[in-house]
Amino acid sequence: MHPLGKIVVAGLALVVLGGTAYGYTNLRALDEVTRDSVIDADGETKPGEQPADGSLDILLVGRDAREDNQGKPLAPEVLRELRAGANGDDLTDTLIVLRIPNGTKEVKAFSIPRDSYVSMAGGKGKINAAFGRAKAAEAGRLRKAGETDKAKINQGALTAGRRATRQAVEDLTGVKIDHFAEVNLLSFYEISKAIGGVEVCLKEATKDKNSGADFQAGPQRVAGADALAFVRQRDGLPGTDLARVRRQQVFLAGLARQVLSAGTLADPGKLSDLIDAVKRSVVLDDSWNLLDFVGQMRGVSxxxxxxxxxxxxxxxxxxxxxxxxxxxVQVDPAAVKAFAASLIGSPAPATSGAPAASTAPAAPVTVDVSNAGPKEGLATRVAGVLRDKGFTSRATGNSDTRRTSLVRFGPALAERGAEVAKLLGGLTTQQSASVPAGHIEVLLGTVYSGPGVSAGGGAPAGGTDEPITSNGVVCVY
Structure with missing residues (x-):
C-alpha cells in the first residue's frame, strides 16, 4: 500500500491548549508521556521565556510507522482494524508548525507537504525522508561502534530521525522549533475515538481502497479507522497530496473544536480516555514544561x-x-521563509552574503496571466500578486487546458521571466519567439498551487479559497 499521510499530533497539542479548563491536577497525568531529546540543549525555551524570534513554535509530526512509541510492532489485528499493511516506511507524512506569537493568543498553523523537495543532510530529497535517512545512518553508526543492545540502537536511531526532521523544517522555514510532538497510526486512531469523533464535511462522495475511505457527501462525524481514512486518502482527490493536506487541516480544526468544547472537557470519561490515549502513544521533546506552557496559553479558545x-x-x-x-513538490525556501515570518508580522530572515534583490522590474514589462485549469478567478488573483511585486500584470482569460504551469518569454526577457517564475513558487520556464516583445506569458496549469490560490500559502487544485479555522466546519474534497 502506498504510504499515505497520517495526521497528526493534534490530540496532545490541543489537550495542552485546553489544559486550564480542567486544571493542573489532570494535566500532571501527562507527565508519563514518552520524552526524547529532540531540541538542542542550548536552544531550549526556558519556562516563561519569550522566544527571541517572536513566536513559540511547535512542530507536530505524524509518522508513517506500524509500531508504538517504544518501537514495538503493532499487532496484526490492530493493523487490520487500522486498514494498514504490515510494512511502513520511516516517513514523516504530516508536518505542521504551530506559530504562537509572543504576547498574543492567535495560533497560526501551517502545513508542509510531505513531498516538498528540499536540501537536507545527505543531499536533496523529499522532506519526509529526513527521518528515515538519519535513523538508518545512526543505527549503522552505533552498530559499527560496537553497540549490540537493540533497544539502545533503536532509541538512538529514533532520536536522530526526530532531530533530522526538526532540522529540515528549520532550514526550510527559517523558524526555530521550540517544541516537538509526534504521533503514529495508533495514536491518531485512539485520540480520535477518545473524543467521540470529529465533524467534517465533504463536497463530494468519495471511495478509495488504498486508504479505506468510503464517505458520503456533506457533513458527517468520523472517528477511529474512518478518521484515519479521512486524513490518509490521496488517490482520487484533485491535487492529491495537497488536497490531503487540506483534509488534515480541516480535521485538525475540528479536533480543536471538539477537544476544547465543554462536551469533552466537562466529560470525565472522555477526558480520561483522551489523557490515556496521549500517554500511551505521543512522544514529546524532553524540554517541554507542560504546566508552564498552559500558563502561557491561558485564554486560547x-x-x-x-x-x-x-x-x-x-x-x-x-x-x-x-x-x-x-x-x-517544488518549493522556494526564500518564499517559504517570507511566508512563515509574515505569520507573526516580522520581516523575512535576510540571506547572508548578499543583499536582497529587488522584485520590481527594471524596465517596462507586461505579464499576461491566463488560466489553463478549472480554478475560477485564479488568473485575476495571480495577476494581483504580481502587481503587488511591482509588475504591470493583467489577466487574459482562459487558455488551452494543461496540467503544469509555464512561464514563457522572449530571449531579451529571460532574466525577468525567471524572476516571475520564482515569485510564483518556482514554475517551469521556456523561451519562445512567439511571445510579443515586452511581454511575459504565465499559463496556470490544473495543478498550480502557488501564490494567488488562497489567502495564505498553497492550496490543492480544485480546492476552495475559504480559510480554514477552528471556528467552523469547512467543506473540502
Missing part, C-alpha cells in the same frame, strides 16, 4: 487557530532525470 499551507510551486516536479516518473 477553540476558534483561535488558523490554518494555511506553505507556498509551493510545481507539484509535479520531475526532480530526477534518471527516473522521469518520480515527482515531488
Amino acid at each position: 477553540g476558534g483561535g487557530i488558523q490554518f494555511a499551507t506553505i507556498p509551493v510551486g510545481n507539484v509535479d516536479y520531475r526532480y530526477d532525470p534518471a527516473n522521469p516518473r518520480a515527482t515531488a
